[in-house]
Amino acid sequence: MPRYTKKDFPTHNIRRFLEPGPIVLVSSAHKDQVNIMTMGWHMMMEFSPALIACLISSGNHSFDLIRNSRQCVINIPTVDIAETVVKIGNTSGREIDKFFAFGLTPKPGTHVRAPLIDECYANFECTLADAGWAKEYNVFVFEVVKAHVATSPKLPKTIHYRGDGEFMISGSETKKWRRLFRPGML
Amino acid sequence: MPRYTKKDFPTHNIRRFLEPGPIVLVSSAHKDQVNIMTMGWHMMMEFSPALIACLISSGNHSFDLIRNSRQCVINIPTVDIAETVVKIGNTSGREIDKFFAFGLTPKPGTHVRAPLIDECYANFECTLADAGWAKEYNVFVFEVVKAHVATSPKLPKTIHYRGDGEFMISGSETKKWRRLFRPGML
Numbered sequence: 001m002p003r004y005t006k007k008d009f010p011t012h013n014i015r016r017f018l019e020p021g022p023i024v025l026v027s028s029a030h031k032d033q034v035n036i037m038t039m040g041w042h043m044m045m046e047f048s049p050a051l052i053a054c055l056i057s058s059g060n061h062s063f064d065l066i067r068n069s070r071q072c073v074i075n076i077p078t079v080d081i082a083e084t085v086v087k088i089g090n091t092s093g094r095e096i097d098k099f100f101a102f103g104l105t106p107k108p109g110t111h112v113r114a115p116l117i118d119e120c121y122a123n124f125e126c127t128l129a130d131a132g133w134a135k136e137y138n139v140f141v142f143e144v145v146k147a148h149v150a151t152s153p154k155l156p157k158t159i160h161y162r163g164d165g166e167f168m169i170s171g172s173e174t175k176k177w178r179r180l181f182r183p184g185m186l
Numbered sequence: 187m188p189r190y191t192k193k194d195f196p197t198h199n200i201r202r203f204l205e206p207g208p209i210v211l212v213s214s215a216h217k218d219q220v221n222i223m224t225m226g227w228h229m230m231m232e233f234s235p236a237l238i239a240c241l242i243s244s245g246n247h248s249f250d251l252i253r254n255s256r257q258c259v260i261n262i263p264t265v266d267i268a269e270t271v272v273k274i275g276n277t278s279g280r281e282i283d284k285f286f287a288f289g290l291t292p293k294p295g296t297h298v299r300a301p302l303i304d305e306c307y308a309n310f311e312c313t314l315a316d317a318g319w320a321k322e323y324n325v326f327v328f329e330v331v332k333a334h335v336a337t338s339p340k341l342p343k344t345i346h347y348r349g350d351g352e353f354m355i356s357g358s359e360t361k362k363w364r365r366l367f368r369p370g371m372l
Binding site: 017019040042051083089160165166172173176177180186 | 205227228359
């Protein structure tokens with residue numbers, strides 16, 4: 001299991017980790033219940049406040065925990081724990097305690113009661129900003145109120161889902177085209 | 187410039203190409219105007235109908251073309267044309283004809299008047315399904331009504347944006363964990 005040292009990260013810059021499209025783990029807590037779900041359908045909506053749209057199917061145990069607590073943590077796992085990520089997506093919090101079952105460490109956040117997953121590369125503490133599309137589309141808009149990101153490595157090897165049990169692992173190749181950008185577009 | 191041979195692709199399976207989180211090109215047409223924009227903020231919302239949420243900033247020339255025509259094409263470019271993708275994101279359709287300026291080939295679709303970009307790996311013809319969040323968040327929900335995907339290669343080398351002029355190129359490493367999935371979860 002990876003153990004990361006993390007530091008505070010500016011919330012207006014979390015697109016760095018979310019926009020490339022990784023699978024994330026969403027942790028939540030309500031009353032005496034805690035859960036984790038695997039999520040692939042999310043997008044950035046705004047830099048500041050840092051808004052993220054997420055699709056959380058109403059069939060998930062996490063749906064009610066998040067809707068009722070109006071909080072969650074979005075955690076970014078890396079390929080080291082990819083099998084665990086898949087298992088989390090194929091079990092239900094109604095039946096098992098996923099932190100215990102998968103040997104993950106819940107860590108207290110500073111702004112929300114939902115636990116951070118210590119073994120993930122980054123943890124974004126979120127509060128619910130807009131549930132206007134929750135009923136019709138299962139879409140929640142969260143505001144990231146606090147971000148914790150590992151100090152090393154600089155770029156995480158993230159997991160990207162193609163469906164049908166198949167995953168792309170983020171490439172180590174990075175291209176920089178700053179020179180092609182207009183001022184203000186970076 | 188890559189030239190792809192394409193065939194029809196089932197719209198309920200487009201998550202295969204969108205969920206990993208690539209930068210896409212959105213082409214649009216309204217009256218005598220045609221445009222292309224680069225877009226990084228999008229997510230799958232439903233398999234069937236195939237719904238995609240997209241954030242299109244109201245400052246973009248494409249915003250009005252798409253809102254008024256209620257159509258667009260979402261095109262998936264590969265690393266071969268990455269520099270062109272960046273240039274498209276750093277110029278305005280108010281000033282130049284991007285198809286002409288960047289030597290791209292507009293191809294007629296079957297369901298929408300917006301042109302397909304022939305040099306892209308995949309083209310998804312879209313109609314506007316919900317503009318309820320267009321004013322507040324610049325978010326549009328599109329339904330993919332027709333999908334065209336290259337017959338080869340099987341997996342495109344897509345471009346994923348990290349911000350600050352920096353891009354991740356999708357890895358060639360693919361992991362399959364079908365055995366870890368519950369029936370019905372694939």
